[in-house]
Amino acid sequence: MSWGYKPNNGPQKWVENFPIADGVRQSPIDIVPGQASYDAGLKPLNLKYDPSTCLDILNNGHSVQVTFADDTDSSRLTDGPISGLYRLKQFHFHWGASDDKGSEHTVAGTKYPAELHLVHWNTKYASFSEAASKPDGLAVVGVFLKIGGENPNLQKLLKAFDTIKSKGKQTSFANFDPSTLLPGCLDYWTYDGSLTTPPLYESVTWIVCKEPITASSAQMAKFRTLLFSADGAAPDCMVNNYRPPQPLKGRAVRASFK
Numbered sequence: 459m460s461w462g463y464k465p466n467n468g469p470q471k472w473v474e475n476f477p478i479a480d481g482v483r484q485s486p487i488d489i490v491p492g493q494a495s496y497d498a499g500l501k502p503l504n505l506k507y508d509p510s511t512c513l514d515i516l517n518n519g520h521s522v523q524v525t526f527a528d529d530t531d532s533s534r535l536t537d538g539p540i541s542g543l544y545r546l547k548q549f550h551f552h553w554g555a556s557d558d559k560g561s562e563h564t565v566a567g568t569k570y571p572a573e574l575h576l577v578h579w580n581t582k583y584a585s586f587s588e589a590a591s592k593p594d595g596l597a598v599v600g601v602f603l604k605i606g607g608e609n610p611n612l613q614k615l616l617k618a619f620d621t622i623k624s625k626g627k628q629t630s631f632a633n634f635d636p637s638t639l640l641p642g643c644l645d646y647w648t649y650d651g652s653l654t655t656p657p658l659y660e661s662v663t664w665i666v667c668k669e670p671i672t673a674s675s676a677q678m679a680k681f682r683t684l685l686f687s688a689d690g691a692a693p694d695c696m697v698n699n700y701r702p703p704q705p706l707k708g709r710a711v712r713a714s715f716k
């Protein structure tokens with residue numbers, strides 16, 4: 459039985475096969491704005507994405523993921539809390555079965571309906587997979603989704619969902635600019651954490667944007683038409699693919715803004 463989000467294979471069980479689930483820098487966390495310390499030394503995020511690096515969109519059985527060509531520096535993150543240059547590898551989402559939950563990070567206990575993760579890897583290493591297990595290997599930009607007006611930039615993504623409904627489905631997906639999914643204001647919180655899915659490597663510098671982007675309730679419903687299950691298996695709706703907040707264990711959360 460492989461890991462998932464059900465009572466018998468979900469976040470409460472992951473520690474059985476991935477003991478680091480009880481580690482000292484696990485993600486996500488509850489971000490308490492009043493306890494975050496403003497750090498004037500934090501630089502603004504510098505994100506530059508080249509839509510021509512967009513390759514395909516995939517249902518990997520845990521989320522919907524858009525993958526990028528990472529053989530050049532043309533889609534990358536610099537500055538912010540990191541040093542060096544991190545290349546964009548993929549982005550994906552976590553969401554709930556209803557609009558009242560779905561994000562992984564929470565803000566003073568508040569859950570958002572979904573959370574976008576833009577995954578970047580440190581080019582001091584030779585590849586994503588080499589970087590993925592290093593303490594400074596990854597930088598993930600998290601963006602909350604809140605319910606509001608229809609988001610035209612999500613539409614292109616959502617239209618592809620019908621062709622990747624079940625686990626293992628993948629289709630080419632070109633010329634998508636992930637910067638269209640970023641909020642106008644790039645104020646952020648940052649802390650040292652981990653992947654939020656197994657293998658839960660403690661390799662992520664988390665960069666969580668304070669400002670959410672919007673999605674309509676109908677657009678959120680579209681995410682919920684995806685399936686955890688493969689073609690031919692009993693259909694199992696892909697919902698609640700989020701890990702709940704983990705203990706802070708003394709970590710500092712810094713804010714790039716006052």
Ligand SMILES: Cc1cc(=S)c(O)co1
Pocket residue numbers: 575577598653654655
């Ligand atoms: C690499 C990676 C990062 C995150 S946050 C995730 O959910 C899955 O895979």
Ligand SMILES: [Zn+2]
Pocket residue numbers: 550551552575654
């Ligand atoms: Zn994620």
